[in-house]
Amino acid sequence: MTDKPFIDIRHAAKSYGALEVLKDISLQVRKGQIVAIIGPSGSGKSTLLRAINDLDPLTKGEVWLEDMQVNKPLPPRQYERHINQMRQQIGMVFQHFNLFPHLTVRGNITLAPKMLKRLTEAEANALAEKQLAHVGMLDRIDYYPSQLSGGQKQRVAIARALAMEPKVMLFDEVTSALDPELVEEVNLTMKKLAEEHMTMIIVTHEMRFAQDVCDRVLFMDQGVVVEEGPPEVIFRNPQHERTKNFLRKHLQGNAQ
Amino acid sequence: MLRVYPFFLAAAWVTIQLSIYTTVLGLICGSLGAAARLSRSRILRFVGAAYVSLFRGTPALIQLFILYFGGPQIGIQLDAFEAGVIGLGVNIGAYMTETIRGAIVAVDRGQSEAARTLGLSRSETMRKVILPQAARLMIRPLGVNINALIKGTALVAAISVVELTYTAQRYIGSTYKPFEMFLLAGVIYMVIIYVTGLAISWLDRRARIS
Ligand SMILES: Nc1ncnc2c1ncn2[C@@H]1O[C@H](COP(=O)(O)OP(=O)(O)O)[C@@H](O)[C@H]1O
Ligand SMILES: [Mg+2]
Numbered sequence: 001m002t003d004k005p006f007i008d009i010r011h012a013a014k015s016y017g018a019l020e021v022l023k024d025i026s027l028q029v030r031k032g033q034i035v036a037i038i039g040p041s042g043s044g045k046s047t048l049l050r051a052i053n054d055l056d057p058l059t060k061g062e063v064w065l066e067d068m069q070v071n072k073p074l075p076p077r078q079y080e081r082h083i084n085q086m087r088q089q090i091g092m093v094f095q096h097f098n099l100f101p102h103l104t105v106r107g108n109i110t111l112a113p114k115m116l117k118r119l120t121e122a123e124a125n126a127l128a129e130k131q132l133a134h135v136g137m138l139d140r141i142d143y144y145p146s147q148l149s150g151g152q153k154q155r156v157a158i159a160r161a162l163a164m165e166p167k168v169m170l171f172d173e174v175t176s177a178l179d180p181e182l183v184e185e186v187n188l189t190m191k192k193l194a195e196e197h198m199t200m201i202i203v204t205h206e207m208r209f210a211q212d213v214c215d216r217v218l219f220m221d222q223g224v225v226v227e228e229g230p231p232e233v234i235f236r237n238p239q240h241e242r243t244k245n246f247l248r249k250h251l252q253g254n255a256q
Numbered sequence: 257m258l259r260v261y262p263f264f265l266a267a268a269w270v271t272i273q274l275s276i277y278t279t280v281l282g283l284i285c286g287s288l289g290a291a292a293r294l295s296r297s298r299i300l301r302f303v304g305a306a307y308v309s310l311f312r313g314t315p316a317l318i319q320l321f322i323l324y325f326g327g328p329q330i331g332i333q334l335d336a337f338e339a340g341v342i343g344l345g346v347n348i349g350a351y352m353t354e355t356i357r358g359a360i361v362a363v364d365r366g367q368s369e370a371a372r373t374l375g376l377s378r379s380e381t382m383r384k385v386i387l388p389q390a391a392r393l394m395i396r397p398l399g400v401n402i403n404a405l406i407k408g409t410a411l412v413a414a415i416s417v418v419e420l421t422y423t424a425q426r427y428i429g430s431t432y433k434p435f436e437m438f439l440l441a442g443v444i445y446m447v448i449i450y451v452t453g454l455a456i457s458w459l460d461r462r463a464r465i466s
Contacts, residue, residue: 053373080377088375098370102388111384112374157370163375 005064006031006199007052007168012061014047021047022058023223029168032197036210036231039220040246046201048220049170052201053090054083065089088116091161091169095176097153099145105132105156106141109163116164131159135189141180151182155189162193169193171202175209187213207250211235219243260427260437267423268444270337274409277341278348279402285349286401290356304353311350317411319343324415338410340419355401359394360386376380392463399456406449420444444451458465 005028014022021044029035037045041051050056052063054071063070070086072079100108109131110124119127132138135155145153154174161169171190175183187209193200195215204210210217210231219227219242226244227234235251238244285307292304311319323332324339334342363386371381413422422443428434 012262055369055373084377087373090373092370092373094366094370096366098366099362100367100385100389102371102392112371112376115380116375160374179412 001214003032005029006033006066007201008062008064009048009052010062010064012048012051012058012063014044014051014056014059021223022051024061025121025223025225027218027225029199029201032201033216034194034200034202034214036214036217037201037203038207038210038217038246038250039226043220044174044223045220049092049172049201049203052168052170053087053092055092061069087206088112088164089167091162091164091166093157093169093171093174095173097145097150097157097177099153099157099160101145104142104144105137108156110144111161112160113163127163131158131163134162134192135159136185137145149182150178151185154178154186154200158186158193160190168199168201171204173203173205205250207235207247217248219246221246260431260440263423263427264420264440264444267418267420268448270417270419271406271409271445272448274337274340274344274412274417275402275406275452278344278405278409281341281345282348282352282401282405283398285346286352286356289349289353290360293353293357294360308353310384310453311347312354316347317414318346319347320411320415326410336415336417339415340409340417344405344408344412348401348408350400351404352398355397356390356394359390359397362393386462392460395456395460395463399453399460402452402456403449406452407445410445
């Protein structure tokens with residue numbers, strides 16, 4: 001347990017004008033760890049996740065990935081180069097997939113590796129095939145996103161992120177926009193990644209999934225981490241009133 | 257009456273050429289204008305905004321007059337056709353600036369977020385992700401601009417470019433048939449606009465399918 005943190009968020013704070021969305025959050029994630037972030041809507045979960053790759057820059061605080069500071073203060077030009085490098089190592093999957101509609105599944109997956117890793121067409125194709133096989137979507141390689149179901153789109157989005165061989169994967173409510181019967185296929189894909197010891201931070205409203213897959217659960221409310229711990233503790237024996245209230249609402253109907 | 261047809265055909269050709277050159281110049285100005293409007297530089301954004309409000313906020317005819325009649329006073333010597341193309345092109349470019357900018361900002365924010373998240377730079381994101389999608393969105397509205405521009409070429413009759421409108425006016429004198437002359441010009445404009453419209457619909461459909 002003395003491992004150096006893989007991801008280290010130090011005193012993260014973020015405001016929109018007078019609205020404090022994140023209030024001095026610190027979080028360390030070890031390599032291979034799988035962290036779930038839960039909490040009510042508007043509590044700052046997405047903002048925290050999006051601060052990790054600087055999509056939503058912090059007002060204060062630092063984000064480190066291994067021994068590199070992601071949000072390193074640099075002059076604009078240098079920063080642009082630095083952050084593009086960092087982002088290649090941080091995969092992200094969004095609630096609304098954000099696949100590129102003008103490209104096929106293959107095109108979606110090979111775009112970044114071809115441009116950024118200078119892969120040849122053949123290498124990029126091999127990579128796309130490998131990643132698609134991994135998420136069970138190889139037979140759709142020449143489809144356009146509009147020809148896929150929500151669950152299939154999300155699996156392609158995961159494959160697209162994985163194709164950059166990131167060190168960390170960030171998931172922001174990736175099953176929230178899906179029809180209930182399509183959630184499982186995406187969850188299974190994420191479970192598979194978990195078994196392969198991918199380091200993951202998963203914002204989710206699916207308590208059961210968090211319980212099954214994650215090593216650690218953070219409960220956020222109003223811009224602070226109210227409580228955190230292993231899923232057994234957070235879900236079975238939460239300490240804070242706010243956590244209890246939240247879980248009472250969200251565990252209804254979920255088998256315990 | 258029959259003897260005027262060849263002159264009208266020649267004039268129609270001039271109108272078509274005017275339209276083509278103006279469209280090309282308009283697209284160039286529109287692209288530069290949109291780039292300026294969306295630039296990270298405050299100065300460029302201001303230049304872009306000033307261009308749009310200046311050229312959309314004054315009559316195109318006045319802009320043409322300033323260029324053609326006022327130009328020589330400040331050392332700009334252009335023949336009427338050149339002045340027509342430049343005047344109309346720069347004018348329609350202001351409208352196209354807004355069309356192009358509108359199409360670019362209409363591309364979902366999630367698209368650039370996804371591209372940036374993969375590590376693509378701003379310009380790579382623009383080229384590979386945003387512009388290909390914006391291009392599809394802008395075909396129809398640019399078609400509207402081009403439609404307006406073709407009709408707008410009639411303005412250059414006022415600086416004596418021998419195009420359709422000017423030709424119609426000229427043959428009223430010898431034929432005493434203003435109704436027929438203007439009707440003929442109108443019909444030819446309609447054909448040009450109709451064919452252009454078909455071409456734009458075709459482009460739009462093609463962009464959608466692929
Ligand atoms: N661009 C923005 N401008 C102003 N407020 C924002 C912006 N983005 C998010 N917020 C606010 O920040 C708070 C946290 O948002 P978010 O991180 O999306 O919450 P969650 O993901 O937990 O639902 C919310 O109150 C939201 O309204
Ligand atoms: Mg959110």
